[in-house]
Amino acid sequence: MSNEPLEGGQAGAGGGHAALPSTAAGGRPRRDARGHEVQRRTILAATAGLMVAPWVAAGRAFAAPPKIYIDPGHGGTDAGAVGNGLQEKALTLAISLQLRDILRANWTVDIRMSRTSDITRSLDYRTSDANAWGADLLVSVHINAGGGTGFESYRYPTADAATVRLHQNLHPRILAAMRSVGSVTDRGLKTANFHMLRESNMPAVLTENLFIDTFADANLLKNSAFITATARGHAQGIAAYLGLGDPPPSYTTTVDNATAGRFTASANWGTSTFSSQRHGVDYRYANPVLASDPAWFKVNIPAAGNYRVEVWHASDPGYNASAPHIVVTASGNQTVNVDQRSGGGAWRSLGTFNLAAGDYNLVGVSRWTSAAGYVIADAVRVSRV
Template sequence: MRKDYGRFLPGAALTVALALGVAVPTGATASRPTLPDTVPVAAQAACVTDPATPKRQFRGMWIASVANIDWPSRTGLTPAAQQAEYRGWLDLAQQRRMNAVVVQIRPTADAFWPSTYEPWSHWLTGTQGGNPGYDPLAFMVAEAHARNLEFHAWFNPYRVANHTDLTKLTASHPARKNPGWAVAYNGQLYYNPGIPAVRAFVQDAMMDAVSRYDLDAVHWDDYFYPYPGSGGGFPDQATFAQYGAGFSDIADWRRNNVNLLVQEMHDRIQAIKPWVKLGVSPFGIWRNAGTDPLGSRTTGLQSYDAIYADTRRWVKQGWIDYISPQIYWHIGHPSADYAELVRWWSETVTGTDVQLLVGQATYRAGAAGQDAAWQDPAELTDHLTLNRAYPRVTGDIHFSAKDVRADRIGAVTRVATDHYRRPALAPAGVGGTAPAAPSLTSAVRGTGGVTLNWQRGATGSTAEYAVYRLPGDGAVDPCALADARNLLGTLRASGSTGTFTDATAAPGSTYRYLVTGLDRLHAESAASNARVVTGTGGTFSVIVDNATSGGFTAAATWGTSSYFTTRYGANYRFAEPQAVSDPAWFTATLPAAGTYRVEVWYPSDAGYNSATPHLVATANGTVTAKVDQRTGGGQWRVLGTYDLAAGTRQVVGVSRWTSTTGYVVADAVRITRL
């Protein structure tokens, strides 16, 4: 994964639409019979959803093995130490509510499994060909799937070594047996992409892992032909003379060589395991508009011309299942603006079945030597906020795991707080078939929480389950399942039954539980029947009005009005927007730390502010959500679901700091424990 790219300026956060709220019963109810009907999973377009809690979002991080960047941390660790380190990375992914890891298993024409084609990687033991004493790939896949994390196997097709001496390779290495396959360039050894036998061999080497292990995807990064180096171009003129019939231009021939690798590999994967995706994470710029009118409004290095990767064609031809361009610049960068590149890639995948994931430069956030924009803790989270304006962006991959763990300047925490507050299902792939709905057979409250048991659906192939928890009892609105606000978690299917314990269930709360089944491509079934578990003391819910004694504070800059009858209570407060926060605060007393739904009430008017900032003081820091107060007034509107601390404190604020015009309004809030 390249790290030597240019950079760019944080942009304003985008206004997002907020979900409509439904009032939750606040008292405990008597046990009711199980609701027998399955619940359809509503199409997201048919419901108003909260963009801060998307139901489907790819969330991954790269775990790099080359040069021991992430894992293993050094060569020569014992199997037990290697395994413990890897489990630690998966624990981190779970803590950050990720649903995938992208793990490098063939970094330099070697293998992290007992390959029948290439030697054991020296990044494991320190000696190429040295047996690590176990099968790392089998272990890694099993551990990831035990946590229901997708395992994307990251291969480098052509890189042979980070040196140019063939004699340093183990004697059995294919490059030593076939020295004509290898090219020394810019201090490294590469397989020559122009030799048809090489193309077939590297495919065979990767397909060995695809056929023998339960992978979710094959993943390539940005190394095809090597990046231009000093001392002239890539030395393959003799290969062109031998194999370049039909091409007058060596650049077109090189691109065709890479095109064939991509197309053939995709076809081979589909032929044996059609659920295994092929994903590519290329350099972030295909071509600049100054070179090609189809290109982006950028002026950086062009992967089409520099490394012969015609990524746009791969998308348009459907030769890949997802693309994750490394958009490693900040918002406003003069040569490669993050905002421009997200727009360009979004337009590029439109009209295709290729999913767009964004490769995020998490390694830049707060790092020494980076531009000033990357010293702003909001830069990275602003990237994901901007992505919401482009529905074709289905998630992100962070480079790399050690930077996710380092969390310099709290940038990763900001991303998790603003965008990963709830679990998320992986984006659905093409060709999936939803299985039949599971049957939820029991939901029993015990000392460790609420334990659910269910039977797999009678038809279809169920690969995983999603578990939902809704507050209160009564009929289930399908829109309650349209985003992730009620999603508890997911787990891999095993056998014909499933079980899950909700350890976060509050003893005093009444809940409805439902389960769905998903196939290998994440197509989701209808939800199971609902099971109701009653609480012992009623669901906690509190309403704080702007007139509540001790519950509301605002400066004299905030006016008072009772003009609109759609207000909550006797009146409401309003203020002009200004470049100063000056928030009006709602204070509440919360009985215990936990997950709470926060709703707001305001009278709406066409002249009010379209992006009123609401501040929520969560247990993990202050989160900002913007509300369009021109519409949706006179009812409870869901601001979001947040982890809040116990005690009496200012919980929700309404800020004046917005660049949009029109009064900002503070009327009432409702906070309900889930």
């Protein structure tokens, strides 16, 4: 906004919501470069933890997800800049909520926001909240004003290397995402003594996403595709800074006993349409026997990774109480026993497994059990997680 001299980089006096003079902080120390180094090591440790996990359970590594603080500028009684029928506080919230959702949909992250609705938050509340939570990074989202055009972003003038890296990861990705929708001037990476940048204890960047009082900019801000692109650019920059990698492609596939070329079983396995809980047209059944004669579901796994494996079976009090299901994982076969007397007609998770890429027999329903009752093989669903 033009009346916020340091926020928008515009000259002039004003109410400086983001521009508390340094003495206003009571003479307390400025951003602590060593504190940032500590923070940076924490992030690197968390990232490394994905490979060298301190805790490993059921073959799956758990590491603390990175803590991302999103600050939608203004809100409540503070509309921020206004122009062309738009309010800054509404635009910053729209971008920030989409940013949160995009991050959550694509990566394992911990997110906190200074607000998720149209409420008033002081600048002190925002930085105190982020500091108390122990955020790994902070991004403050704003819309510019003052008659200029384009996108610019800010870090604190004496920010440490981690902050510079965050800034350099964010800026070009946001710009590129904006330019996928419309023509946007690059006003560059800048520095300023803003409250949000100065009083936060973690790498922090403030973005000024076009000028609300410039007609062409406002037209882009009225375009929902532009808002989404802006949010996506922020998400991509944060993910790149944290080394989260590209989002895994979503993948799920279902193999039924009737799926051509994807199910094999010996002649000992009968075919039934007895239960209305069947998946597809029919299902297969066999008597238990202390010998190896599994029915196999073949699944094409597109890439190595973690997948949730589920099975569907019809159930009946006379079916098997402990039907062994063999899952061929990247580290060898794992067997999960399923009580098929109940719980049928729905997907049941066998668990999440690390699987190798390739088209292979993934799930085998074994007859080799001492439990009585028919063993049922009906369908398998595999989803990347």
